[in-house]
Amino acid sequence: NAGVTQTPKFQVLKTGQSMTLQCAQDMNHNSMYWYRQDPGMGLRLIYYSASEGTTDKGEVPNGYNVSRLNKREFSLRLESAAPSQTSVYFCASRRDIYTGELFFGEGSRLTVL
Amino acid sequence: QKEVEQNSGPLSVPEGAIASLNCTYSDRGSQSFFWYRQYSGKSPELIMSIYSNGDKEDGRFTAQLNKASQYVSLLIRDSQPSDSATYLCAVNPSDTGRRALTFGSGTRLQVQP
Numbered sequence: 001n002a003g004v005t006q007t008p009k010f011q012v013l014k015t016g017q018s019m020t021l022q023c024a025q026d027m028n029h030n031s032m033y034w035y036r037q038d039p040g041m042g043l044r045l046i047y048y049s050a051s052e053g054t055t056d057k058g059e060v061p062n063g064y065n066v067s068r069l070n071k072r073e074f075s076l077r078l079e080s081a082a083p084s085q086t087s088v089y090f091c092a093s094r095r096d097i098y099t100g101e102l103f104f105g106e107g108s109r110l111t112v113l
Numbered sequence: 114q115k116e117v118e119q120n121s122g123p124l125s126v127p128e129g130a131i132a133s134l135n136c137t138y139s140d141r142g143s144q145s146f147f148w149y150r151q152y153s154g155k156s157p158e159l160i161m162s163i164y165s166n167g168d169k170e171d172g173r174f175t176a177q178l179n180k181a182s183q184y185v186s187l188l189i190r191d192s193q194p195s196d197s198a199t200y201l202c203a204v205n206p207s208d209t210g211r212r213a214l215t216f217g218s219g220t221r222l223q224v225q226p
Contacts, residue, residue: 033213040121042201042218043157050212058213090156097212099205101147104156 006105023091119217142207
């Protein structure tokens with residue numbers, strides 16, 4: 001039972017480069033999320049998708065775009081990476097948008113030079 | 114005021130002692146609360162959820178909720194070195210326009226052998 005799978009696990013970018021973080025869940029969850037985690041700042045919501053076909057901004061959406069490709073997959077794109085986007089990124093999912101706990105992927109550690 | 118507040122720690126306890134972790138939240142209408150454990154370099158994993166006032170026990174863990182005081186706590190009995198981790202408190206907002214868990218910054222627990 002894979003749960004939530006994220007790729008890549010590690011990535012180093014130069015300022016201005018673009019990249020996409022991939023996320024897939026096999027729990028038939030409706031809602032999916034992208035968080036970033038920085039030291040001392042906890043988990044901050046970047047974007048979320050309440051259900052297939054919808055996406056909404058979270059607390060820190062600037063510099064990011066997302067795509068809910070289907071019910072299983074939710075990707076996060078950095079169009080022009082900046083050093084401030086150096087962080088650990090977590091994808092998560094839950095059964096629906098209003099209730100239940102979040103299940104997290106293993107995380108993607110991104111460094112922007 | 115942060116929406117979910119936790120003492121960052123570290124909280125240091127000797128092996129076998131009770132560790133008490135505390136969390137306060139600002140959204141008086143919140144109805145569901147979660148405790149996650151995060152080992153260094155790993156993703157958060159759910160250890161407890163609580164929805165009603167009072168205590169909820171699961172093995173060595175007890176979650177306590179007091180909605181009137183907007184306070185939720187986690188007690189870990191017979192603490193083990195393997196319990197050393199960061200504990201994240203998460204709250205489900207009452208505002209249906211905000212559809213994601215809000216996390217505290219976490220409390221780092223150190224259990225001394």
